[in-house]
Amino acid sequence: MSFEGELQRIKDQIISHLPADIKVKKIEFEGPEIAVYSENENLNLIESSDILKELAKTMRKRVVFRWNAEKRKDPSETEDYIRNLIVEGAEISNIEFDHTRGEVIIESVKPGLVIGKKGVNLKEIRMNTFWQPKTIRTPPLESRTIGLIRGMLKKERQNQKDILLNIGKRIHRPAIFKDLDIRLTSLGGFREVGRSCILMQTRDSSILLDVGLNVGNKNDPFPNFDIPEFSIRDLDAVIVSHAHLDHCGMVPFLFKYGYKGPVYCTLPTRNLSTMLQLDFVQICEKEGKPGPYSKRDVKSAVLHTIPLSWGKVTDIAPDIKLTLHNSGHILGSSIIHLHFGKGGFNFIYTGDFKYQKTRLLEKAAVKFPRVEALLIESTYGGPQDRIPSRQDSERDLRQILNSTIKRGGKILIPVLAVGRAQELIIVLEEFISKGIIDHVPIFLDGLISEATAIHTANPDFLSSDLREKILHQGKNPFLSDFFTTISSQEERNDVILGGPCIILATSGMLIGGPSVQYLRRLAEDKKNSLVFVSYQVNGTLGSRVQRGFREIQYTNEKGRTQLIKLNINIFTLEGFSGHSSRSQISQFLRRIQPRPKLVICNHGEESKCVSLSTMIHKKLRKATKAPRNTETLSLK
Numbered sequence: 001m002s003f004e005g006e007l008q009r010i011k012d013q014i015i016s017h018l019p020a021d022i023k024v025k026k027i028e029f030e031g032p033e034i035a036v037y038s039e040n041e042n043l044n045l046i047e048s049s050d051i052l053k054e055l056a057k058t059m060r061k062r063v064v065f066r067w068n069a070e071k072r073k074d075p076s077e078t079e080d081y082i083r084n085l086i087v088e089g090a091e092i093s094n095i096e097f098d099h100t101r102g103e104v105i106i107e108s109v110k111p112g113l114v115i116g117k118k119g120v121n122l123k124e125i126r127m128n129t130f131w132q133p134k135t136i137r138t139p140p141l142e143s144r145t146i147g148l149i150r151g152m153l154k155k156e157r158q159n160q161k162d163i164l165l166n167i168g169k170r171i172h173r174p175a176i177f178k179d180l181d182i183r184l185t186s187l188g189g190f191r192e193v194g195r196s197c198i199l200m201q202t203r204d205s206s207i208l209l210d211v212g213l214n215v216g217n218k219n220d221p222f223p224n225f226d227i228p229e230f231s232i233r234d235l236d237a238v239i240v241s242h243a244h245l246d247h248c249g250m251v252p253f254l255f256k257y258g259y260k261g262p263v264y265c266t267l268p269t270r271n272l273s274t275m276l277q278l279d280f281v282q283i284c285e286k287e288g289k290p291g292p293y294s295k296r297d298v299k300s301a302v303l304h305t306i307p308l309s310w311g312k313v314t315d316i317a318p319d320i321k322l323t324l325h326n327s328g329h330i331l332g333s334s335i336i337h338l339h340f341g342k343g344g345f346n347f348i349y350t351g352d353f354k355y356q357k358t359r360l361l362e363k364a365a366v367k368f369p370r371v372e373a374l375l376i377e378s379t380y381g382g383p384q385d386r387i388p389s390r391q392d393s394e395r396d397l398r399q400i401l402n403s404t405i406k407r408g409g410k411i412l413i414p415v416l417a418v419g420r421a422q423e424l425i426i427v428l429e430e431f432i433s434k435g436i437i438d439h440v441p442i443f444l445d446g447l448i449s450e451a452t453a454i455h456t457a458n459p460d461f462l463s464s465d466l467r468e469k470i471l472h473q474g475k476n477p478f479l480s481d482f483f484t485t486i487s488s489q490e491e492r493n494d495v496i497l498g499g500p501c502i503i504l505a506t507s508g509m510l511i512g513g514p515s516v517q518y519l520r521r522l523a524e525d526k527k528n529s530l531v532f533v534s535y536q537v538n539g540t541l542g543s544r545v546q547r548g549f550r551e552i553q554y555t556n557e558k559g560r561t562q563l564i565k566l567n568i569n570i571f572t573l574e575g576f577s578g579h580s581s582r583s584q585i586s587q588f589l590r591r592i593q594p595r596p597k598l599v600i601c602n603h604g605e606e607s608k609c610v611s612l613s614t615m616i617h618k619k620l621r622k623a624t625k626a627p628r629n630t631e632t633l634s635l636k
């Protein structure tokens with residue numbers, strides 16, 4: 001069947017579900033969704049009836065209803081109406097009209113008050129203005145990245161609509177083959193940590209799960225795009241599990257080389273990934289070496305990104321449906337569930353996951369409709385990888401902070417901008433406000449403050465108690481004035497020359513950035529402490545220091561090599577990790593519903609992938625595999 005034929009078939013099916021008096025003006029693809037335009041006032045009733053549910057059930061497609069441009073009220077009248085309707089406490093900061101889609105976008109400090117009880121306000125707006133209201137949150141901390149993305153999307157609305165139309169056409173093309181023939185090819189991140197990239201293919205479609213960059217490996221930083229199985233032209237979709245560079249760092253590279261398809265991830269993952277990619281471009285520029293992509297490619301990636309919420313089933317190819325679930329690793333991080341064919345085969349990719357509740361996030365999801373094969377991370381998959389409990393690590397941190405402060409030292413904690421930094425911000429805020437440690441200044445350097453601002457824009461993805469605190473008790477640890485952002489070299493000097501303090505700085509693995517600058521200046525003083533709280537990838541300075549190196553070499557501004565002795569006290573607190581320990585991985589595998597038949601291990605050093613896969617085979621009696629990069633497995 002042709003594409004037009006398929007569209008007509010979908011149109012007929014939708015019309016057959018609608019009340020007779022509703023006249024459909026036009027039907028359009030909008031990425032994975034189908035938009036129905038009408039002039040009929042009763043369109044409102046559809047939202048509250050069972051028609052949408054029926055459509056979703058019988059057609060297995062998501063349908064949105066919109067009014068024709070002629071029907072919609074004048075924008076300035078609509079704006080007045082909305083401002084009159086919504087209580088002042090909602091603090092509306094902006095109202096904008098998307099004429100290409102018939103949406104009115106209401107930005108406010110408290111979107112809950114804009115929505116109203118059970119969505120009553122949104123309904124009123126629809127009934128009286130014939131615009132579809134959409135609410136967004138003004139971040140309580142200003143985020144440059146979110147400002148940039150929102151500005152870009154506003155400017156490129158028509159462009160984005162065209163992009164979504166083309167994506168929709170591709171998704172809804174009819175499938176040709178009956179046999180699925182599902183194959184998994186490892187492009188990167190197998191028997192190693194870094195450059196995660198997995199190619200999933202059926203006879204009809206081809207998708208990538210994560211497109212990462214290995215910042216610790218100068219010789220081989222990119223996924224193996226050059227193997228014959230991979231072709232950018234055949235790619236239907238890219239799905240990003242979470243916003244760490246080893247999972248999202250090479251997405252813009254695909255756009256540089258002609259990819260025009262969608263990127264699926266959660267909203268915070270889109271915002272945080274964009275922040276990291278732009279920062280990466282800037283670092284390459286600063287170091288005077290050509291990066292793998294430019295700002296323009298990052299922008300393309302944003303325009304092609306379709307944010308999804310957890311639990312929403314989405315068509316991404318003629319024979320593949322995608323659902324994202326919480327993975328408990330960082331804000332917006334997701335377990336990826338793929339459903340192939342009609343009831344055919346189900347596949348789960350955990351990405352990086354934590355099967356334990358943390359201060360920031362709920363623990364990873366374990367209930368799924370169906371699972372046949374599971375791809376699981378092995379970062380801490382070795383028999384020795386017992387991670388101490390969070391409580392123990394918090395107690396150890398308290399002791400290190402107290403003793404260092406007492407002897408007049410400074411504490412340097414290198415952190416990834418996204419994830420560990422915010423976990424520590426919450427812990428440190430509590431330590432100081434409860435008087436558990438002395439009230440010394442806490443400095444945030446690098447991308448941390450920007451990443452934290454993005455956290456404040458997406459409270460829906462935080463753990464239930466933190467969300468409750470922020471949204472209903474008005475207590476937001478991220479806004480605490482215990483923290484000071486450092487943004488210039490002079491300020492950095494003041495910190496180094498000043499009194500006892502705590503410094504959270506990027507990069508988390510000491511591969512450049514302010515954390516290395518601080519280390520050079522603080523390393524020789526025995527009073528100071530260096531605390532690792534996150535995984536140190538092989539080949540990074542962080543990993544060498546952790547393994548016992550007590551001297552660091554670097555080239556100073558005058559081009560001379562300088563040697564620094566590390567007299568600083570060095571600690572590792574694994575309990576703050578965002579990854580599951582070996583026993584948490586086991587627990588996850590025992591609790592997951594339903595049980596997969598095949599478990600594939602990736603994202604870990606060679607010995608850990610192999611050891612975890614052996615353990616799962618022996619103890620949990622499952623078929624397991626620990627493939628190497630560029631290997632292909634046939635799943636069905």
Ligand SMILES: [Zn+2]
Nearest residue numbers: 242244329352
């Ligand atoms: Zn990660």
